[in-house]
Amino acid sequence: MKLKSLLIANAVLVGSFAVQAHAEDEAQLIKQGEYLSRLGDCMACHTVSGKGDYAGGLAIESNLGTIYSTNITPDKEHGIGNYSEQQFSDAVRKGVLPNGSRLYPAMPYPDYAKISDADMHALYVYFMKGVKPSSEQPPETDLSFPFSQRWGMRFWNWAFTSDKPFQPIGGASEEVNRGAYIVESLGHCGSCHTPRGLGMNEKALDSGDDQFLAGGSLNNWDVPSLRGLPRWSEQEIVDYLQTGRNDKAAVGGEMKSVIEHSSSHMTDADLKAIASYLKFLGGNPALQAYDVKKQQATEAKLTAAKGLSEGERLYIDNCGACHFVTGKGAPGIFPELDQATIVNAKDPSGLIHTILAGAQQPSTEKAPSTLAMPGFAKRLDDDQVAKLATFIRQGWSNNAPAVTKDQVAEVRKTLK
Structure with a gap:
């Protein structure tokens, strides 16, 4: 009888340790996912002042018309609370919703396609268990014909996206490759700083192409090239991303939101990695010889x-x-x-x-x-x-x- 009681007590103790370990693992995943959401700048597009975090409703002006961001809280009726992890991954990486409809590339899934499986899992745990549900129902995106035909995005995706995972740069340092991963995937820097083609597609998705981060145009603003940033030191790049200012420049336009919601929350190590990667790219001459x-x-x-x-x-x-x-x-x-x-x-x-x-x-x-x-x-x-x-x-x-x-x-x- 004593042996049986001892075995039961041990089983309860082991079970309690397992529950505690699971809770600690989940808490760590939520914390990691929250940080990754900052790297991905999810807050900037899916949060409107005065409403809950990630409740959607931001009006995104595009050449096609106004696109409204969606509710990505775990609310089961208006948000993503019913998504499986695979459905969440398909939406983020492929722009495909559980019902088969297609997202517009205002959601930067062509870049998010490179997010690792481990980071995607942490993001899923965070959005399902670390974000407060909101019943907010954002306005429906209603573009004019033919852009209203979302099924057409299937062909756009076939032509302009890739499911190739992130490829480390051979011969580059671990720091440079960490920066490359952030910039090319979660940071989706190319969605603004890479020139666009006739199909409004990013002309390049990674550093293997010289057009990547070579500058573009956004809402009639010239977006500068990030390749090499010859006038800035690595520390000046870090300062700008961390504070919105350095000894040469101050943030303006759409970049203010990026600083506010994303890069100012990054670790020093990740900011240095981004700076190292941008300097590593090179290929961007100075504006002109200094006269x-x-x-x-x-x-x-x-x-x-x-x-x-x-x-x-x-x-x-x-x-x-x-x-x-x-x-x-x-x-x-x-x-x-x-x-x-x-x-x-x-x-x-x-x-x-x-x-x-x-x-x-x-x-x-x-x-x-x-x-x-x-x-x-x-x-x-x-x-x-x-x-x-x-x-x-x-x-x-x-x-x-x-x-x-x-x-x-x-x-x-x-x-x-």
């Missing part, structure tokens, strides 16, 4: 403040206090204008939008202060903005085409 004499001539003329053009006068009156006569701004506070990517972009829309609407840096753990540039839409008319932007694009060592008032008028129409 010291031209830079000094602009600085001297602004300092003397004599015989100024209207664009130069507008700069002194509206911009000089922060960006100075040197065009160098203040390191870590006000970005450089001399040789800045947004200033020298082929399409000046990003610069025009910033002048009109202003910009605001995100508040992050490493840089909690929120610095804002005011917008000048009410203060300056289209012709004045055009002359100001033209001066900035041609002053110091910059050498970009002039801006017209018609270009300014088009950007002004987009302001909310």
Whole structure:
């Protein structure tokens, strides 16, 4: 009898240890999945201010029309609570829902296809057990014909996606390959920074093609190349991704959301890996040879403040206090204008939008202060903005085409 009681007690004890171990494993998976969701920037597209996390409803403007993000909480009626792990994986990696319908590539599944099985499992556990269910029902995406025919995405996927898993770069360091995995899969950096083809497809999905991360266009903004980033050190890349600013630049446009919801939450090791990978890619020449004499001539003329053009006068009156006569701004506070990517972009829309609407840096753990540039839409008319932007694009060592008032008028129409 005593032996039987002892065996029962031992069995209960073993069972209790097993339950505890399972709970600890699950807790660790939830924590890992939460971090991976930050790497994947899921929050930015599937969360709307004032509503629950991942409840969907964000309006994503595309060339096809407005696409609304879905509820990806574990709610069983309006979310993904009934998804099996395989169905979850198919939606994330292939853009295929359990009912067979197809997602639009506003969901970056062509990049997510490279997510490892282990990371996919952790993501599934997190979204099913670590996210609070929400009964929020986002608006339905309703595009015009023929884009409303989701079955057509089957052929788009056949032509433009790949189910090939992530391929480490032969001969590269472990750190570079960690960065490559993040950038090419969860980070889906190519969805914005890789040029698109006629089918609105990313022209390349990995570093095996020189077009990968070679720059593109998003909502009429020129998106810069990330290949090599010759003007930035690895630490400056880390600083930018971690805080939205470094000694040369400050975040603007869609990238602000990426910093706020994703990269500012990454570990130092992962940020360094990303920086190492981008520098490893190379292949991106500097904007132009730095023209010291031209830079000094602009600085001297602004300092003397004599015989100024209207664009130069507008700069002194509206911009000089922060960006100075040197065009160098203040390191870590006000970005450089001399040789800045947004200033020298082929399409000046990003610069025009910033002048009109202003910009605001995100508040992050490493840089909690929120610095804002005011917008000048009410203060300056289209012709004045055009002359100001033209001066900035041609002053110091910059050498970009002039801006017209018609270009300014088009950007002004987009302001909310």
